[in-house]
Amino acid sequence: MAARVLIIDAQSERTEQLAQALAAAGFEVAGIVAESDDVHGAVKALKPDAILIDADSPSRDTLEGLAILGKRFPRPILMLSESTDTDLVRDAARLGISTYAVDGISPVLLRSLVEVTMAHFQNQRSLASELQEAQQALQDRRLIDKAKYRLVQEMHMTEEEAYHQLRRMAMERGMKIAELARLLAERGTAG
Structure with missing residues (x-):
């Protein structure tokens, strides 16, 4: 069964291309949700295996919202952006974004990114569980x-x-x- 990926669209013009690239890479697109919609409700209802946010230039508010989402519904989160701002990348990592990648991704690379993001997320959860034990x-x-x-x-x-x-x-x-x-x-x- 293909991993289900939810796309959160932060008003990007390439979101439909990402959906097609995900499908071409063997993933099921669980849905496309606008950042302004009820993202938490969508994650709860659709139960995706991973979340991909497509943001041309994510704001701090976007990152904070994703951090809250990640705590409420722990899922691997992959962010695609055009911004190469190192402070923004550090903030994304600090707030729980599993992978931050700059735009220009082929289906093969996208597949690799999603799979690595999901594996990394599972490893982190496993380590956290072992630490708690x-x-x-x-x-x-x-x-x-x-x-x-x-x-x-x-x-x-x-x-x-x-x-x-x-x-x-x-x-x-x-x-x-x-x-x-x-x-x-x-x-x-x-x-």
Whole structure:
């Protein structure tokens, strides 16, 4: 099944050519939406795999709007523009635009750009998810260590005995050790 690309038209005269180039490159054009229309509603309704904005010279407002769109509906966003302003390119990257390319694109290059943009977006999301999981594991480890320390101090256990006690208590309650440690931290007691 072909990836579905939504084109957001920021009053460019080449948008229809882009739609044809996308189709020639093997993509399905999910729709063409004017920048002044309800872009958020269109993304929600059409559920595209990627978003391509065609803007002759994107404004800061356009970029800010795309940043909000990207946070609300995470999708790879590719921007085509005639502007080579390096500050604008940096702002686009900072605000979450996956790819910023200057106009003059053949169907073959467009296909490559969309595919790389989608792959890059997925890699970024995967890395963000892995980071979140690692942060949660670290937080859980800290809670378990605090609960063990509390048992060592209050019940004069060794660290190993405290860990086994926590494990036993968690099993008796049908909980994970980290969940028990969090509960104990909230109650302020180890018993």
